[in-house]
Amino acid sequence: MDxxxxxxxxxxxxxxxxxxxFYVASRLGVWxxxxxxxxxxxxxxxxxxxxxxxxxxxxxxLALRDAPEVSVSIIFASSVAxxxxxxxxxxxxxxPVEALDSxxxxxxxxxxxxxxxxxxAGFAAQFTLMHAAVMALQGxxxxxxxxxxxxxxxxxxxxxxxxxxxxxxxxGFRLLALAVWLALTFIGAWVAMRAANRMTHEVNxxxxxxxxxxxxxxxxxxxxxxxxxxxxxxGRTGSAVSCATGCALLNLCVLLPVMILNWQLIGAWQxxxxxxxxxxxxxxxxxxxxxxxxxxxxxxxxxLVVVGAMxxxxxxxxxxxxxxxxxFVLLVMYAxxxxxxxxxxx
Numbered sequence: 001m002d003x004x005x006x007x008x009x010x011x012x013x014x015x016x017x018x019x020x021x022f023y024v025a026s027r028l029g030v031w032x033x034x035x036x037x038x039x040x041x042x043x044x045x046x047x048x049x050x051x052x053x054x055x056x057x058x059x060x061x062l063a064l065r066d067a068p069e070v071s072v073s074i075i076f077a078s079s080v081a082x083x084x085x086x087x088x089x090x091x092x093x094x095x096p097v098e099a100l101d102s103x104x105x106x107x108x109x110x111x112x113x114x115x116x117x118x119x120x121a122g123f124a125a126q127f128t129l130m131h132a133a134v135m136a137l138q139g140x141x142x143x144x145x146x147x148x149x150x151x152x153x154x155x156x157x158x159x160x161x162x163x164x165x166x167x168x169x170x171x172g173f174r175l176l177a178l179a180v181w182l183a184l185t186f187i188g189a190w191v192a193m194r195a196a197n198r199m200t201h202e203v204n205x206x207x208x209x210x211x212x213x214x215x216x217x218x219x220x221x222x223x224x225x226x227x228x229x230x231x232x233x234x235g236r237t238g239s240a241v242s243c244a245t246g247c248a249l250l251n252l253c254v255l256l257p258v259m260i261l262n263w264q265l266i267g268a269w270q271x272x273x274x275x276x277x278x279x280x281x282x283x284x285x286x287x288x289x290x291x292x293x294x295x296x297x298x299x300x301x302x303x304l305v306v307v308g309a310m311x312x313x314x315x316x317x318x319x320x321x322x323x324x325x326x327x328f329v330l331l332v333m334y335a336x337x338x339x340x341x342x343x344x345x346x
Contacts, residue, residue: 011202014195019219021188022055025181026223029054032177045104045239048227049246051181055220056247057255058189063208064259065266069293070196072127073209075256076118076300077217077341079248083111083307084334086224090240091327094232104242108315110142111245112308114252119305122297126289129264132257139253146246192216209293213300213341245311248304263290295344303337 029051034044056078063070117138121131196211224247228240267288307330314322 009202011195011198014191014198015215015219018188018192018195018216019222021184021191022220023223023226025055025184025188026052026227028177028184029181030227032174032181045243045246048224049243049250052221052224052227052243053247053250054182054185055189055223056217056251058185059192059212059216059220060255060259061262062189062193063212064262067208068263069291070208070212071259072256072291073212073293073296073300074216074220075251075259076296076304077213078220079251080300080303080307080337081217081221081334082224082244082247082251083304083311084330084337085218085221086228086244087241087322088327088330088334089225090228090232090237091322092324092331093229093327094235094237095323095327096235096237096321104146104246105238105315107142107146107249108241108245109312110138110145111248111252112305112312114138114142114249115301115304115308118252118256119297119301122292122301125292125294125297127256127260127263127292128285128289129260132260135253136257139249139257142249142253192219209295210341210344213296214338241311241314252304260290295341299337299340299344303333307333 026048030048033047033051056074060071060074063074114135117131117134121127196208196216199206199211200208224243227243231237231239231243310326
């Protein structure tokens, strides 16, 4: 055996580089978007949710035109990773000793109806504009609950103060960080798609949807694991769950409807060009609707329904307090999910 045979495959190195780009980009995005801290010195989960969701949205958008099944697989696989791998790691590393403290707890229960809607859509094996409209309405309902949730009680602070800018840097540095965040996210997504394309040609049994589920989705969820562990060590496991749930809801209720609409526009443009947009041809059912892969429907959506039911109980805040056992169960569920995708791929 030659020494070069022991080196990792170039496609694997490209995926590792994409994961590193996602991690650095997400950290920069959180820092650039997070302009204020609360009186207890704790940062909100909103900027982290947006920064860590952007890699998934970028990869799904780049894959839509040439590999729509990969785009759909990324949306659902990253949602599964967010809801099993991320909270499972948080619960196992630093289990909460009392009810999860989160101001967005009521919105956690909105994941279950969103997952059930996608499960019902899978009977048609394709997505239509009606599905996009229903999921968008579900997203509006979830956003309403998120915004109207009562603020959580802040820890007692011996020296209360008003919210402050954190850290105190100039607007130019923040704009630069935003630019680097967006650039690194796009580069990482482009590299990940190139690596997936190489792998499908190097290994005949590998499909783009399988690579998206077992490789790209965990890479996109990696930054969220780091943030969630930081929150868990601070006793803010509820924030970790809120971030993971927020990313999953953004996937199902924002990104999926946008991908359905984009697919309609792409099909109409390919048929009639710019005139299709003027005459409203994009409203008609395309010759090739956006596919809903059978493996995604059978595995991902069922798992999302199960985890959504668990989150609905967690959202009560009193009846079930998760611990290391629940974290271990979630990690086992994600391992079984990875094995199931590999088995289906074979």
